[in-house]
Amino acid sequence: VTYHNRSQNTLKFLYFHLWPNAYSSKNTPFAKQKLQNGSKSFAQANESEMGQLDSLNFKANGEKLYYQFEDEFQEICKVALEEPLKPGDSITVTTPFRVEIPGNFSRMGRDGQSYQITQWYPKVAMYDENGWLTFPYLSQGEFYNNFGDYDVAITLPDNYVVGATGQLQTSSEIEWLQQKDSTTRQQMPFEAEDQTLPTPPSSDQMKTLRYTQQNVPDFAWFTDKSYNVLIDTVQDPRSDSFITSYSMFSDAYATSFQNSPQEIRQAIQYFSRKVGAYPYETYTVVSGALKAGGGMEYPNITVISDKNPEVTILHEIGHSWFQCILAFNERKYPWLDEGLTSFYQNRYYREKQDEPMLSGMEVLDFDLFNMDDIFDYVVQHQEQVALDQPVQGHSTQFTSINYFAMVYAKAPKLLRYLYEYKGTSEFDSVMHRFYDQWKFRHPGPEDLQKTFESYFKEDFDWFFDDLIQSRKSVDYAFDGQVKGAGDQLAIYNNTGVRAPVLMKVYKDTTVKHQQWIHGFEGTKKVTIPTDDYTKVVINPRKIVPESNYKNNYHYATGIKNVIKPIDLRSFIGIDQPGKNDLFLNPALGFNKGDGFMLGGVVSNSLLPPQNLEYSFIPLYGFESQRLAGIGKFSSSFYYQKDQAWHNLELGIKGKRFTYDRDPLLTYNKIEPYIHFQLKPKPFRKKWKHHFKLRSANVSREQEEFKLFEKELVKEKRVYHVNEFKYKLERQHQLMPFSTELTFQQNNYFVKTFAEVEGKLPFWNNESFLKWR
Ligand SMILES: [Zn+2]
Structure with a gap:
């Protein structure tokens, strides 16, 4: 070197x-x-x-x-x-x-x-x-590398196909790959998945291949004797230069990779138009084993393990602009690299109006069924339960769920917000400027902010400081009609983040007026330019990531602002802002006392979790001819990261069933409880402390045959037990451990007991001794 x-x-x-x-x-x-x-x-x-x-x-x-x-x-x-x-x-x-x-x-x-x-x-x-x-x-954590000029010679048995960074300089190999391309094309279209042939033996003959490439931050190569090869040419729409693309895939990937040349072309052309010209002469996609995601990007080449590779090919090719050419410090700022790549990936599919479905999700009641929404709910869930982290975090500090939720889901959502706020052409020109100014120079987030601020002559601290570097969120709320000015509505900023927000005025489903409201603190009065409307909505398409979307609706009919229209649905579902959700589902049950039971589930259980949740399952027992069932009402509070408490749940549970029919023995149980949990410290450590306080009150009704009176007498007894429980848990793949200490008390007894359990690995961590 x-x-x-x-x-x-x-x-x-x-x-x-x-x-x-x-x-x-x-x-x-x-x-x-x-x-x-x-x-x-x-x-x-x-x-x-x-x-x-x-x-x-x-x-x-x-x-x-x-x-x-x-x-x-x-x-x-x-x-x-x-x-x-x-x-x-x-x-x-x-x-x-x-x-x-x-x-x-x-x-x-x-x-x-x-x-x-x-x-x-x-x-x-x-x-x-x-x-x-x-x-x-x-x-979990990528790289940060020097740009360099590479000259690499690889010697290996001559029946290996190689995909590598850079341009192949060995003409005999170029010819051999072209032959492979024609034999691959003769076999197309590939249909059956099961045509995998055994790996051929390695040839005794060796060959030496030479690859050269200037100005790349890394050099990677992949080799397999059974690769099929497809070669194509892509014209870069911004520079008009030609790029040779290679797809190399084993038989197991043949059906899913046969369209890869078109997918490579579309991806290169898309990112070139939106960000800047592709400065290299080749791009290669290879199939291969990988245990760090479905694909991994390197200069001029990506390896894909995904059997449904279209989205992954687009994503990994997109990285060429961010991981390779802009070459951010990915270890320190994963959001820049993954966030920008994922933002363009999502935007590509929105523009194509052809969003690929996530398999298995069809059965759920997702109104707007696309990846953006699903990613949103992951982010909202983390925020709701106060387990989110700032988007601008170091790779090693994220929990594994947040590495996905903050870096791959929230960062692109925030970038989409910037994009919607500025509009397509302005956003694209500021990104072209950023690319031209910073390519091959390792910019950081402050450089992106400076480019935005100098281009738009506007302050972007609300974005880079509040939304990217901190956990602060946006929440605007309607604060009713301004007194004495019927055409004015008051909007209140609940969090103090001065983020711009879109407001739309609707007459039924038609948009009568829309405007971006600049960020403000406190209350702002906005004039509605028409009185012929049914509702006014702030942030209607949830473009601005808000902590609460429920307070974004103002209805012209006053009563609807007090009692939100009820949205009655079945199955679990996603929160509908502007409505009160009520879910009704049938329920079945059976026990010895009540026999077969039929009833329903009434709940507001939603994604993401709510602060106030209830669910009731009333059931009718056909044998006991009595009403049975269970119910729960709870209220949860989640605390910020810097506080010791993580969450506090207050609730009450109830149960009513029949134990036996002859003689009749029934019970009702009412159990108020408090449950709280300490925040794991530091954040990635998996020690958990739970505390639970409950009071179980059971009233039993029993029929007893009194010999003396010669009749069946109903007797009612009431019991109660107060319980305090502490649980310490260490979540660990090899050596999990937990201990639980319980203290119970009532009028007749005081009792305390403890339980400790764990696992010890042996035989190369493949077997475990469980102790208790
Ligand atoms: Zn990526």
């Missing part, structure tokens, strides 16, 4: 990342994070599936360079330079290295005789205005 010091400082050392060592022990940061995120696969890896990088011998100008490892697992290596490297100077450092390729646990790996060779070579770490930036390899 020839390293150019483009900083203002003299460098005495170079830091190298040796990321294959992430697979060298079951205690590496990668191994620990994988367990923490709920996967036991690497903890159960056997010796032959581990990986590492060794045999280093750094030299410069023929002289040996001394080096030391900066971390226990040798992922970060500090190499001392003989002569300090002055600003503007360069140095060539060489080293042999040997890599043991691990099994398939994350990104680099082997799956049979198919190889995914990524993060594989000693790589100089980034040195930027913050100094040297070194970090271990992780599954």
Whole structure:
């Protein structure tokens, strides 16, 4: 590697990342994070599936360079330079290295005789205005790499097909791939999924392939003997230059990859139009094993493990603009890379009006059935239960659900808000400006904000500070008609975030008027330009992510503002803003005392969870001829992240059933309860503390035959028990642990008991001893 010091400082050392060592022990940061995120696969890896990088011998100008490892697992290596490297100077450092390729646990790996060779070579770490930036390899957390010019030679048995970063320089191989393209096309269309042939033996003949590429932040390659190949040409709509695309896929992926050339073309052309021209000459999509998402992006190439790859191909190709060309610090700001990529991905499908469905969701009652909405509900759920985190977080700080919810769902939603606020053409031109100014230069979020502010001559702190860097949310609410001015409505800002919001005035379903209201604090009076309306709605399409959409409706008929129209539906469903939801569903039951029972479920149970929830299941017992059933009413409060309490639930539960019919024995139970939970600290640690206080009151009615009176007498007895329970839980994939302490009391007894249980792994973490 020839390293150019483009900083203002003299460098005495170079830091190298040796990321294959992430697979060298079951205690590496990668191994620990994988367990923490709920996967036991690497903890159960056997010796032959581990990986590492060794045999280093750094030299410069023929002289040996001394080096030391900066971390226990040798992922970060500090190499001392003989002569300090002055600003503007360069140095060539060489080293042999040997890599043991691990099994398939994350990104680099082997799956049979198919190889995914990524993060594989000693790589100089980034040195930027913050100094040297070194970090271990992780599954949850991507990269930040120097731009470089690559010249790579790969020697391997000659029946392997290779897909790699850069342009192939070996003409015999180019011809061979073209032959593969024609044999693949002869077999098309692929239909059956089950035509997988056994992997052919590796040829004795070796070949050496050469790839070169300028100005890319990484080099990855993939190889498989059974790849089919499709070659195509894409014209970039902004630069008019031609890009050669390759699709390489094994037989198992043949049916789903046969349209990939068109999908690659559409994706490249879309991102080129919306963001900027694609500056390289090739793009390759390969199928392959991957355990870190459905696809993973590298310069000029992506690996896809998704059997339904259209969306993933679009997404990973989109990364070329953000991961590769703008080359954000993905480890520190995953939202920039994934958020922008996902924003354009969602926008592509909205514009095509052809949103792919998520399988299995058809049965649910989603009115607007698309990925945007489903992602929204994940975000809303996290916010509602106060488990969300700021969008601008470091990869390693997110819980695994928030890495998805904040980075892939909330960030694109917020970007869509900016886009809707500014409109298509203005948004596209500011992004073109940002791209042209910052390509190949590693911009950060502050650079994106500056570009927006200088382009629009407007303050965007409400976006970058409040919505991206903090957990603050937006909530505007109607505050009724302004007294003495019938055409004016008051809107109140509940959270203080000065975010712009769209208001629409409807006559039934027709929009009579709409306007963006600039952000404000406190109360703002808005004039409704017509009195011929049925309702006024703030944020009607939920473009602005608000913490409460229920207060966004003002009805012209006053009574509807007091009693919202009831929306009666069956099955569970999604909250309808502007309406009160009521769900009715049939219910069946059976027990010995009541016999067969028929009734219904009445509830407001909604997605996302509500602060006030109820559900009643009244049932009629055909044998007992009595009314039975259960009911629950609860109110939940969730607390902010910096407070010790996480949530508090107050509620009351009731139950009424028949134990026996002859003689009759029935009971009613009423149980008020308080349940609270401590906030796990720090956020990713999985220790949970629960406290539960309840008072169970049971009244039993029993028929007893009194011998003396010679008659059946009904006797009623009332019992109650007060209970306090504390539970400590450690959620861990290998060594879970929990303890529960219970204290019970009533007029007749006081009782306390404890229970402790856990698991101990053995035999390579594949078996467990459960103790209690
Ligand atoms: Zn992505």
